[in-house]
Amino acid sequence: MSEAINIGTIDDIDEGEARVIPAEENGTDQDIAVFHAEDGNFYALDDTCTHETASLADGWIEGTEVECPVHSAKFCLKSGTALCMPATIAARTHKVEVSGQDVLLYPAVSVVDA
Amino acid sequence: MSTTEHCPSEANAAIGKMRGPEHGPKNIDVSALVDTEGGLIDRSIYTDPGIYDQEMRRIFARSWLFLAHTSQFKKPGDFFTTFMGQDPVIVTMDKTKTIRAYLNSCRHRGVRLCRADAGATKMFTCTYHGWSFDLAGALKTVPNEKAYPEDFDKKDWSLIEVPRLSEYKGLLFANWDKDAEDLEDTLGDMRYYMDAMLDRDPEGTEVMGGVMKWELEGNWKLAAEQFATDWYHVNMSHASALMVMSPTGKGPKTEIVATPGRQYVSPNGHGAGFPTHPKSRFDAQAVHEHYDYEALRERLGDAAVEGPMTTGHATVFPSFSYLPVNGSIRIWHPKGPNKIEVWAWILVDKSMPDDVKDAQRLYNLRTFGPSGIFEADDGENWSEIQAISDGFITNSVPLNFQMGIGSEKEDGVYPGQTSELYSDAAGRSFYKHWSKLMNTPAWHEHPAPAPAGE
Numbered sequence A: 001m002s003e004a005i006n007i008g009t010i011d012d013i014d015e016g017e018a019r020v021i022p023a024e025e026n027g028t029d030q031d032i033a034v035f036h037a038e039d040g041n042f043y044a045l046d047d048t049c050t051h052e053t054a055s056l057a058d059g060w061i062e063g064t065e066v067e068c069p070v071h072s073a074k075f076c077l078k079s080g081t082a083l084c085m086p087a088t089i090a091a092r093t094h095k096v097e098v099s100g101q102d103v104l105l106y107p108a109v110s111v112v113d114a
Numbered sequence B: 001m002s003t004t005e006h007c008p009s010e011a012n013a014a015i016g017k018m019r020g021p022e023h024g025p026k027n028i029d030v031s032a033l034v035d036t037e038g039g040l041i042d043r044s045i046y047t048d049p050g051i052y053d054q055e056m057r058r059i060f061a062r063s064w065l066f067l068a069h070t071s072q073f074k075k076p077g078d079f080f081t082t083f084m085g086q087d088p089v090i091v092t093m094d095k096t097k098t099i100r101a102y103l104n105s106c107r108h109r110g111v112r113l114c115r116a117d118a119g120a121t122k123m124f125t126c127t128y129h130g131w132s133f134d135l136a137g138a139l140k141t142v143p144n145e146k147a148y149p150e151d152f153d154k155k156d157w158s159l160i161e162v163p164r165l166s167e168y169k170g171l172l173f174a175n176w177d178k179d180a181e182d183l184e185d186t187l188g189d190m191r192y193y194m195d196a197m198l199d200r201d202p203e204g205t206e207v208m209g210g211v212m213k214w215e216l217e218g219n220w221k222l223a224a225e226q227f228a229t230d231w232y233h234v235n236m237s238h239a240s241a242l243m244v245m246s247p248t249g250k251g252p253k254t255e256i257v258a259t260p261g262r263q264y265v266s267p268n269g270h271g272a273g274f275p276t277h278p279k280s281r282f283d284a285q286a287v288h289e290h291y292d293y294e295a296l297r298e299r300l301g302d303a304a305v306e307g308p309m310t311t312g313h314a315t316v317f318p319s320f321s322y323l324p325v326n327g328s329i330r331i332w333h334p335k336g337p338n339k340i341e342v343w344a345w346i347l348v349d350k351s352m353p354d355d356v357k358d359a360q361r362l363y364n365l366r367t368f369g370p371s372g373i374f375e376a377d378d379g380e381n382w383s384e385i386q387a388i389s390d391g392f393i394t395n396s397v398p399l400n401f402q403m404g405i406g407s408e409k410e411d412g413v414y415p416g417q418t419s420e421l422y423s424d425a426a427g428r429s430f431y432k433h434w435s436k437l438m439n440t441p442a443w444h445e446h447p448a449p450a451p452a453g454e
């Protein structure tokens, strides 16, 4: 189990926005997108859409889903599940915790089996 | 906010071996159809499909055309779709906040790329096979890209960018000719007349609400020419509307029908007419009360406040027109020789309080909205010209543009050449410029045909 990374405070990412933590910083082989969803919670997925190559952090966040800005595939922010075509493969999830004001990312710690 | 003075990306239409047909389309010599000295116009310029096609090539593909108002673009990704002639374009703000325009057609198999009228986006993704372009027009993703040949380079398949985009005080214009004369120079003295609408407020102007769009039977020039030159029709065509607008119980007024005024005649085909009686304006009362006329006289000069800021009309060649007092800016989109699509915006001064803006909006709708009491009169006339124009005999009888021949002069008050308010001078100049462009090869016709005798 990897170490938590403090990626900033809850005010650093507006609701409905996301931030990319690059692979070099998160220690995995993939960029990770941390989303501030419209339910007020924070979630993280691999940033690159499983369909093509777009950044999900650039996508449209609606409720607890993100829509890819390029081909409109949708993913559940909680489980990574691909919700509609053209994506068919789930996005990898990463655990996020809020501790006081701080947002903590646990790279490679899946929330699906947890 | 900035606009592209010169295209940041090279339009890259020529790929591989494709060069298009060897011989371009045949052009019609229009000098026998327009007599601007004698004030005669052959009716076929409003009906002939060959002339219409030539206008697309030699007028619309090389003139500064109105696109939109800068207030429609606030953040990267805001976009608006419109037309330049009959070519569809996307106007958008890129990540550097530069406003750019692209041909709205996918580079793959040509589908209309963006179908929405306006909105905000991160990418423009084609609905057919999913090619996707960013705000700078670059092709970013191609589904199944691995199946394309090795020399397939996404850089060769960017969106076709309109090479010139320029702003004049909030109004965005674009030109397909990368070597075109600058917008400001093309406008010339017309800027003085436009400033009476665009520069009343140090904060500038903005548009309110969406774009009103309606269709008319009629050739686009009928509308453009009328807004350049035709105060003449007002007393007849708009008699009932003028009665409605007159103060209750006061009856018809000589000051209105016999108002003095001037008409600006631009060598580049623009025109603007306006009464010069400072009291002949009939604004929305709230707008009238909002203005500090002393400050405006200071800012714009007495002549501008007593002239072009009043109830005037104007056209910027070829197809952009406006009415300052009514807060109406509009473009006449050509849709074939017989059809116009009117796109109209409501323009207000930015620092007007909300209730004044709303009064201006209602006044605009009441007078020159799609069902405005004046607008309906004008549309009827243009359609009644066009509807009968297919008659063979009808179409061979010339039209009269002789009012005020020889009346243009420098009057020492208004910049450039002006004529009387009741005059066809700006109309003759509009058609003179039109004929010149129609008879001159454009940038895309190369090599230009050699002059006779060489």
Ligand code: FES
Pocket (backbone or CB within 6 Å): B106, B107, B108, B109, B110, B111, B126, B127, B128, B129, B130, B131
């Ligand atoms: S036509 Fe646009 S992707 Fe095929």
Ligand SMILES: [Fe+2]
Pocket (backbone or CB within 6 Å): B233, B234, B237, B238, B374, B377, B378
């Ligand atoms: Fe009119």
